Amino acid sequence: MTSAGLFDGLTATEREALLRASHEEFYEDGDRLFEEGGHAGYCWLIRNGRVALDTTVPGRGHVVIQTLGAGDLLGWSWLIPPYRWHFGARAVGTVEATVFDAAQLKVLADQDPRLGYLLTQQLLAVVLDRLQSTRARLLDLYSHD
Amino acid sequence: MTEPMLPVGYRVIDRTVETHDSATIQLEPIDRSLDRFRPGQFAMMYAYGVGEVPISISGIGDDGTLTHTIRSVGAVSRALHDARPGTVIGVRGPFGTTWAPEGAAGNDLVVVAGGVGLAPLRPVVLSALAARSAYSRVVVIAGARTPDEFLFRAELDAWTARDDLDVELTVDQPAAGWDGTVGFVTEPLARLRLDPERTVAFLCGPEPMMRFSARVLLRAQMPSDRIHVSLERSMKCGIALCGHCQLGPLLVCRDGPVVTYTVAEPLLTVPEL
Structure with a gap:
């Protein structure tokens, strides 16, 4: 998912509406963007830097599951009940991101079903990419190459 | 390449352990060199008394040395992987197309x-x-x-x-x-x-x-x-x-x-x- 991808198919008015629901944020190395189980009220479009998704494993601390980078969309738990993060997220190095307010996104989608449909399609594309990558990792290809 | 089926003797001159199952060996020609390899090509490498397997070139020396990185997955690749400096290996090639x-x-x-x-x-x-x-x-x-x-x-x-x-x-x-x-x-x-x-x-x-x-x-x-x-x-x-x-x-x-x-x-x- 790229910023271009997120805005694909949107009219100028719709893009402006999305941008009004967003603000820019900077994170320092090690800053935690959100915690597992916390309320999912935002999503992030990473502009620069890397974010590690993690979960807590007893005895191992925060174990990283996946890292996201520039152009990636972070967070979709805000779209589906119970609106809780499944994993935590930590900035790796300095991170620059556009942060979207989930409540405002949902209002925009309710008011304009076309926009809601397009946004849902874009999020589904992100979910699909992540699923495919996870499936590829499950194959454990390098242990048999 | 005059005798493509005839292995040419190369001696292992260096060995680097890469991972738990992979090693890189550098070889120098004993009597004569094979034609110069190009990126992407492979050699048939013969561990004498064990067998022969295809191995890609992982380094091409201007001095005629060859570098191959070998993962130990079977009898032949294990023998090549384990080859210490001084070991003589039969090499045929270069074979195949190149990354160019x-x-x-x-x-x-x-x-x-x-x-x-x-x-x-x-x-x-x-x-x-x-x-x-x-x-x-x-x-x-x-x-x-x-x-x-x-x-x-x-x-x-x-x-x-x-x-x-x-x-x-x-x-x-x-x-x-x-x-x-x-x-x-x-x-x-x-x-x-x-x-x-x-x-x-x-x-x-x-x-x-x-x-x-x-x-x-x-x-x-x-x-x-x-x-x-x-x-x-x-x-x-x-x-x-x-x-x-x-x-x-x-x-x-x-x-x-x-x-x-x-x-x-x-x-x-x-x-x-």
């Missing part, structure tokens, strides 16, 4: 390697660095199962430190202390901003890895003839006589291992092949 990185001059170069697939691509990166001004952006994405399983780790670190090379190392399973990328190679690949008509990609690794990576590039509108992959089949004779390495219409030892994705795509999804 010079053909990508003027373009962005994207190298995507998975696991031991980095070994055949190492000469591509080294040749690009030796003629760095000939290329625009040069990107190397290397994937491994864990941080301990990267080949050429010191060299990768040196490449990462360079300003004129974009290197992203990614692992499927992070270990304690790893603060790099975690994910399949397709993920950093999908993040690249590509100019599809001015990019040439070289992919090497397990076939599903190459398929998945090629799909990412095709989705970014890269023409399939700008995507090159290295095929691996059971090469035996090396000179397209025995047929062991047949893959559809190809004899991989002659028509491969390096082919464009235009050629490879219809073959890589046929289970019977």
Whole structure:
């Protein structure tokens, strides 16, 4: 998912509406963007830097599951009940991101079903990419190459 | 190549342990040298008394030395992997097609390697660095199962430190202390901003890895003839006589291992092949 991808198919008015629901944020190395189980009220479009998704494993601390980078969309738990993060997220190095307010996104989608449909399609594309990558990792290809 | 079936004696002069199951050996000719290898080509390497297997070239010395990186997976590869300095190995070659990185001059170069697939691509990166001004952006994405399983780790670190090379190392399973990328190679690949008509990609690794990576590039509108992959089949004779390495219409030892994705795509999804 790229910023271009997120805005694909949107009219100028719709893009402006999305941008009004967003603000820019900077994170320092090690800053935690959100915690597992916390309320999912935002999503992030990473502009620069890397974010590690993690979960807590007893005895191992925060174990990283996946890292996201520039152009990636972070967070979709805000779209589906119970609106809780499944994993935590930590900035790796300095991170620059556009942060979207989930409540405002949902209002925009309710008011304009076309926009809601397009946004849902874009999020589904992100979910699909992540699923495919996870499936590829499950194959454990390098242990048999 | 006058006697392609006759192994030429090479002596191991150096051995570097890469991972728990992989090692790189450097060989020098004893009496005479084989023709100069090109990036992507392979040798048939004969561990005397054990057997012969195809191994890609992972380094090409100007002094006639050959470098091969070997993963120990069977009796022959174990014997080669274990070969200490002084061991004599029979070598035939060079065989097969080449990455021909010079053909990508003027373009962005994207190298995507998975696991031991980095070994055949190492000469591509080294040749690009030796003629760095000939290329625009040069990107190397290397994937491994864990941080301990990267080949050429010191060299990768040196490449990462360079300003004129974009290197992203990614692992499927992070270990304690790893603060790099975690994910399949397709993920950093999908993040690249590509100019599809001015990019040439070289992919090497397990076939599903190459398929998945090629799909990412095709989705970014890269023409399939700008995507090159290295095929691996059971090469035996090396000179397209025995047929062991047949893959559809190809004899991989002659028509491969390096082919464009235009050629490879219809073959890589046929289970019977």
